[in-house]
Amino acid sequence: GLLAGLFCVLCIGASFGGGNAFQVVQSLNLIKSVIPALNPYPWIYGLIMSFLVGLVILGGIKGIARVASRVVPAMCAIYLIACIAILVMNFSSIPSAFALIFESAFSFKAGFGGFLGVLVIGVKRAVFSNEAGIGSAAIAHSAAKVSHPAEEGIVALLEPFIDTIVVCTMTALVIIITGVYDPSSFTTDPNQQSLLQGYIENDQGGALTLAAMESVIPWFSYILSVAVFLFAFSTMISWSYYGERCWVWLFGDGSSMIYKLIFVLFTFLGSVITAKNILVFSDLMILGMAFPNILGMLLLSRFVSRDLADYE
Numbered sequence: 001g002l003l004a005g006l007f008c009v010l011c012i013g014a015s016f017g018g019g020n021a022f023q024v025v026q027s028l029n030l031i032k033s034v035i036p037a038l039n040p041y042p043w044i045y046g047l048i049m050s051f052l053v054g055l056v057i058l059g060g061i062k063g064i065a066r067v068a069s070r071v072v073p074a075m076c077a078i079y080l081i082a083c084i085a086i087l088v089m090n091f092s093s094i095p096s097a098f099a100l101i102f103e104s105a106f107s108f109k110a111g112f113g114g115f116l117g118v119l120v121i122g123v124k125r126a127v128f129s130n131e132a133g134i135g136s137a138a139i140a141h142s143a144a145k146v147s148h149p150a151e152e153g154i155v156a157l158l159e160p161f162i163d164t165i166v167v168c169t170m171t172a173l174v175i176i177i178t179g180v181y182d183p184s185s186f187t188t189d190p191n192q193q194s195l196l197q198g199y200i201e202n203d204q205g206g207a208l209t210l211a212a213m214e215s216v217i218p219w220f221s222y223i224l225s226v227a228v229f230l231f232a233f234s235t236m237i238s239w240s241y242y243g244e245r246c247w248v249w250l251f252g253d254g255s256s257m258i259y260k261l262i263f264v265l266f267t268f269l270g271s272v273i274t275a276k277n278i279l280v281f282s283d284l285m286i287l288g289m290a291f292p293n294i295l296g297m298l299l300l301s302r303f304v305s306r307d308l309a310d311y312e
Helices: 002-034 042-057 060-089 091-105 108-112 115-130 137-141 149-156 158-178 190-201 205-214 220-251 253-269 275-311
Strands: none
Touching (some): 002 205, 002 220, 002 253, 002 275, 042 220, 042 253, 060 158, 060 205, 060 220, 091 158, 137 149, 137 220, 149 275, 158 205, 190 205, 205 220, 220 253
16 A cells, blocks of 8 residues: 555656656647747647646546557557668668667766766666656556456566667667767757757757757658647657546545546646656655555565466
């Protein structure tokens, strides 16, 4: 009960931060670079996103599943096609890009900069990406109808592989191959250098990826904006379910509407709060979720092992 209660409190906080407001601010930063008219009026984007999210989450788990089942494959397909096109066009540069990744990771400079600190940052970004070990995705998997619980667990194993190993690696290669990770060598325009450096320093990964893709496929910025919007939207409606289940566990079924209204409010706030502040808060919440979840998994591991053996 204690572990469950602690997990629920942290999951609710994470759903408002990383699963909601941060998705809004990241997608907004990218879309503003394509639609400059939004720069003085970011709250308009917040209102639109709040309205759309509110429509879906008020429909419950079936509505969320129905929308996510259409949005997520479309988003992944659009994004992966663009990445593959750029990588094919620069196929000869892929080995050197991988070499740079490993050289940078294991160089003296990386070690001197603090191996533990770099490791912590890497783990934080990886967990933020695939949610492995924090227990959030298990909430959605628990609602699936399968013949055996271990079957759904095996399906869940694919998520970190597709998300981090495939999608994130392709993104990293695109950023390295195009050269936007190093503004001084990418362009001689001081204004563009300053803009790219700002993306790097302020954790605006979406905008940096857009700049990389635009340098190869100039017209693709509009399509990528749609893909990023779909990504943010699908992530938000998924996290709304995670947070709602935890809220209901703590406060009862009758309080579900209160959580949904607060969630929609945070959707709007995401359009007027800086990404850095939201990211720090989200990291704390998501990291906190891992402790009760992993401890709970260790305590229940013998039951999981027994179920897996039965399934096999």
